[in-house]
Amino acid sequence: MAEFDGVTVRGLRKAYGSRVVVDRLDLDVHPGEIVGLAGVNGAGKTTTVECIQGLRRPDAGTLSVLGCDPVTQAARLRPLIGSQLQASALPDRLRVAEAIDLFATARARDGGELLDQFGLGERRRSAFSALSGGERQRLFLVLALLNRPRLVILDELTQGLDPAARRNVWDAMRQLHEDGTTVLLVTHDMGEAEALCDRIIVMRAGQVLDAGTPAELVARHARQATVSFSRPDEPTALLEEISGLDGVRNVQQSGARVTVDGDRRMIAYVGAALVRHGSVPEDLAVHVPDLNDAMLSLLEPVPAGSQAIPGSGDLVGGRR
Amino acid sequence: MSALGRLVRAELRLMTRDPLVLTFVFAFPIVTMLIIGGAFGTAPDPAFENTNPSHWYVASYLTVVIAAVGLVMLPVHLASYRERGVLRRFAAAGFPRWSFAIAQLIVGLLTTAVACALLLAVAAPVYGIPAMHDPWRVVVALPLGAVAFVSIGVLLGSLLPSARAAQAVGLLIFFPSFLLGAGGPPPHVMGSAVKTVAGPLPLTQLTDAVRVPWLGLGSATGSLAAVAAMAVVATVIAARRTAL
Numbered sequence: 001m002a003e004f005d006g007v008t009v010r011g012l013r014k015a016y017g018s019r020v021v022v023d024r025l026d027l028d029v030h031p032g033e034i035v036g037l038a039g040v041n042g043a044g045k046t047t048t049v050e051c052i053q054g055l056r057r058p059d060a061g062t063l064s065v066l067g068c069d070p071v072t073q074a075a076r077l078r079p080l081i082g083s084q085l086q087a088s089a090l091p092d093r094l095r096v097a098e099a100i101d102l103f104a105t106a107r108a109r110d111g112g113e114l115l116d117q118f119g120l121g122e123r124r125r126s127a128f129s130a131l132s133g134g135e136r137q138r139l140f141l142v143l144a145l146l147n148r149p150r151l152v153i154l155d156e157l158t159q160g161l162d163p164a165a166r167r168n169v170w171d172a173m174r175q176l177h178e179d180g181t182t183v184l185l186v187t188h189d190m191g192e193a194e195a196l197c198d199r200i201i202v203m204r205a206g207q208v209l210d211a212g213t214p215a216e217l218v219a220r221h222a223r224q225a226t227v228s229f230s231r232p233d234e235p236t237a238l239l240e241e242i243s244g245l246d247g248v249r250n251v252q253q254s255g256a257r258v259t260v261d262g263d264r265r266m267i268a269y270v271g272a273a274l275v276r277h278g279s280v281p282e283d284l285a286v287h288v289p290d291l292n293d294a295m296l297s298l299l300e301p302v303p304a305g306s307q308a309i310p311g312s313g314d315l316v317g318g319r320r
Numbered sequence: 321m322s323a324l325g326r327l328v329r330a331e332l333r334l335m336t337r338d339p340l341v342l343t344f345v346f347a348f349p350i351v352t353m354l355i356i357g358g359a360f361g362t363a364p365d366p367a368f369e370n371t372n373p374s375h376w377y378v379a380s381y382l383t384v385v386i387a388a389v390g391l392v393m394l395p396v397h398l399a400s401y402r403e404r405g406v407l408r409r410f411a412a413a414g415f416p417r418w419s420f421a422i423a424q425l426i427v428g429l430l431t432t433a434v435a436c437a438l439l440l441a442v443a444a445p446v447y448g449i450p451a452m453h454d455p456w457r458v459v460v461a462l463p464l465g466a467v468a469f470v471s472i473g474v475l476l477g478s479l480l481p482s483a484r485a486a487q488a489v490g491l492l493i494f495f496p497s498f499l500l501g502a503g504g505p506p507p508h509v510m511g512s513a514v515k516t517v518a519g520p521l522p523l524t525q526l527t528d529a530v531r532v533p534w535l536g537l538g539s540a541t542g543s544l545a546a547v548a549a550m551a552v553v554a555t556v557i558a559a560r561r562t563a564l
Contacts (some may be wrong), residue, residue, distance in 0.1 A: 085412055
């Protein structure tokens with residue numbers, strides 16, 4: 001495997017007893033990228049990042065992380081990674097400032113500045129047990145960034161944060177991106193993934209289902225756009241015209257409501273038709289597909305009887 | 321400061337904020353020593369190998385401190401850290417593999433030293449501290465025993481699945497050991513079956529290695545060797561099992 005300053009995973013497999021959690025997984029994170037790892041609960045995301053960090057020993061596969069093998073060179077690798085883990089804690093009576101002292105190595109940034117940046121400046125003397133969920137989350141983020149890591153791994157980054165804190169954390173992620181730090185972000189929040197990630201890797205049942213930029217995933221998997229409005233007085237001519245418009249796939253009437261499905265271009269054509277007929281309805285509504293729609297479509301339960309897990313060569317969309 | 325230094329400093333700081341742990345390790349041996357040390361008077365007694373019973377117990381109770389640290393304080397502390405994900409965080413943050421186990425060893429030994437000093441300070445004005453007949457053996461046995469029990473504690477904390485389990489198992493081992501091997505009746509009044517069970521217990525061996533040379537009842541070389549072997553074996557196993 002070529003050594004490079006990012007993350008390369010090939011053929012990763014990890015089982016807990018008879019339950020295979022990660023199965024023949026291939027994954028790349030290039031230096032300086034923010035990559036999101038998404039998927040349903042139990043898809044194997046956390047186990048994958050734990051193997052990348054050298055916290056779990058894979059059953060099979062090869063990994064190169066910042067040029068190190070996480071299995072044999074964990075001691076060299078771990079100080080280079082800043083991580084915010086799921087299901088971890090600090091001692092209850094440890095105070096915020098003491099946590100900074102405990103985790104700060106010789107490479108550390110100014111912990112006080114980081115605490116201020118994430119709104120914890122006033123909580124320096126508070127015990128970990130006295131912090132709210134959001135404050136704990138921000139403290140973990142401070143600790144993850146404290147020692148100038150080259151790779152940052154964040155599991156459920158903004159879970160439990162209020163909108164202002166979330167925005168603050170996103171700004172910090174963008175700053176990291178500008179500084180050239182590589183970030184692997186495990187997330188269920190597609191708004192967050194769309195806002196921050198260069199690429200998103202979608203997992204199901206321990207394998208990569210698809211990967212690409214947010215725009216590519218939307219283009220490949222998002223359901224069609226929808227325009228809906230209440231029926232005008234004499235709809236027949238209008239609806240006939242709409243049915244024949246470029247990009248329109250389906251026109252449905254349900255009571256007084258008309259719903260038009262199609263690709264994104266049809267939004268403009270339908271709007272133009274409504275204007276031409278001089279009947280632009282007050283309740284005109286447009287739904288444009290986003291990453292969330294793409295994920296819902298991509299992660300739809302597989303119908304019974306069909307192959308539950310695509311092989312690594314059968315990636316949806318043909319991309320990795 | 322090194323990772324080990326930072327861990328030791330944080331752990332010592334946290335221990336001073338945990339009143340329950342301090343109560344058990346510091347107060348339990350002192351209170352029980354005061355009670356039982358006064359129960360049999362101070363006249364030399366054949367059951368106590370013709371020594372002053374109060375002095376017998378003063379010379380026995382330092383090992384109760386060691387056992388309280390090793391069998392109760394450390395297992396609960398470690399298991400709770402593992403259960404709550406604190407150890408994972410240390411591991412992920414790049415603390416060296418052995419740093420946590422070594423930090424626990426250092427903190428356990430310091431706690432033992434302070435608790436022993438406190439116990440002697442309380443015993444001195446009440447029962448007096450018996451003269452040490454063979455101080456070198458006592459001075460060798462105590463730290464060896466402390467290393468052995470701290471390592472056993474670190475090992476128990478690594479093997480037991482939760483803090484509650486560690487507490488249950490720790491107390492289950494501690495109290496019989498305490499009653500049979502250190503703070504309970506002297507071996508001469510025990511029935512033969514009880515004596516057979518008590519004899520090989522680690523705490524019995526350690527107490528013999530301390531009390532016998534302290535009170536001038538012999539050298540207890542066999543017990544001292546057993547304690548030394550325990551210290552080596554327990555430390556090696558604990559270090560292997562408790563790496564981050």
